[in-house]
Amino acid sequence: MAKDKPGIPKGTRDFDPTEIARRELIFSTIRKVYNAHGYMPIETPAMENLSTLLGKYGEEGDRLIFRILNSGDFASKTNSDDWKNKNSASLSAQLSEKALRYDLTVPFARYVVQHQHKITFPFKRYQIQPVWRADRPQKGRYREFFQCDADVIGSHSLVNEAELINIIGEVFSALNIRVVVKVNNRKILAGLAEHIGYGDQLTAITTAIDKLDKIGMDNVEKELIEKGLSNEAVALLRPVLSLEGSDGEKLDKLSHILSDSRTGMKGLEEMREVFDIVSVSPPACKVELDLTLARGLNYYTGAIIEVKAMDVAIGSICGGGRYDDLTGIFGLPDVSGVGISFGADRIYDVMYALDLFGPKIGTFTQLLAINFGPKGRDYCLPLLNRLRERGISCEFYPDQVKLKKQMQYADRNQIPFVLMAGEEEILQGVYTLKNMITGTQSILEADQIADAITKVE
């Protein structure tokens, strides 16, 4: 191996100033919308106790949790039989008791239970922080990425579902991304499972259905039969999943099919109500019922939501749903919550692909003062402070080097103005201000400079 080649773990990224500015645009847009709807920010630690995370995301999810190796002499504390038997599961529990958070919903549930004494329900919170997943990176798939969550916990009202759908519409129309919001309800899927006689196979059925648009109806049926469902049961599924018509018509047809399932009927009722509330103030984006939407996270119990960009092929850029008993595992039962999560990094990718970032982004300093030596320095620094008070970002070049070099610095950093004050200017008590975009320069008194800059800006 060569000497330490600089590098970062796969699936992680560095961000340069321009990228930060663009990401900040996304974060601030989301934050603004969340604030406008009364959500309050919280933050939780990057790492959680492993036990907090395990078992909340399904077995696939458990595998994707980044575990943190215990410090100290962890090896001697492990059971040697487990080493001999290569019992990774048991060993890992002895080697690791902390892990990087996998999402923001489970830490939030933990937070709610832990801080219930000071929370007023319903509690509306948002949280914008990175999460980590140990899967193989690929396009639009990172191992470290930001989620922007909003949840309402402690309220069963479907007004919350409707509000979240509206929030999705507001965020994406502010960002100029055309999206379609797909909505479904786990209770409908449960009803469907009952309808075909396999109420206990909900997870298997949902994960198979979830792949419908990718692998097609035939393969979904094949997968279900492999999982032990009867041919007749599977055959019942096809007509339901290929229902056509408007959302209302689909719901009507479903209510005949699922009439003998109480859960299914409840799900239909919920869907109707959500659509009704949404229709009172329709969001700017398309919202549609998608019976094939299932979502793998196994804590969802009611509405499930997923958002796809219409103009870029990338995984979902926002997802969410209702979970009735996430806090129950932490000792606070019967608290229902519903939430969504924007995937900031995928949204970035979509906006980048669609060229939606303005050109202006990435400019920081507005004025650079040239360094002509100690005299010029003392002549310029007080002026710069006055400019900053006027809200103008400016800086003084730290080294007394060739003018060319300093000009180049201004040019490459896209600094629109350069201030020059050497012997001549000092003698006359003036400054030379150069506009780097037009190339023109003018000789000004100290108190004319701020105006000259703000006029152009």
Place this chain on the structure above:
RNA sequence: GUGGCUGUAGCUCAGUAGGUUAGAGCAUCAGAUUGUGGUUCUGAGGGUCGUGGGUUCGAGUCCCAUUAGCCACCCCA
């Protein structure tokens, strides 16, 4: 965890049938221009060809292994 593709300068890549000192563009630095950038011109620095082994008189090129990255599956934001 499973499969496919790729690894040459800081970056993007070229490198022809294995053949002498491995090239280009961009970037960096210097000069043309010691108070004027973005354009142009000139020059310079920078490579154990991912790593290890093998075939061969000779390997960046062929073979094997390994490692890293990318893409796809699984799953997901």
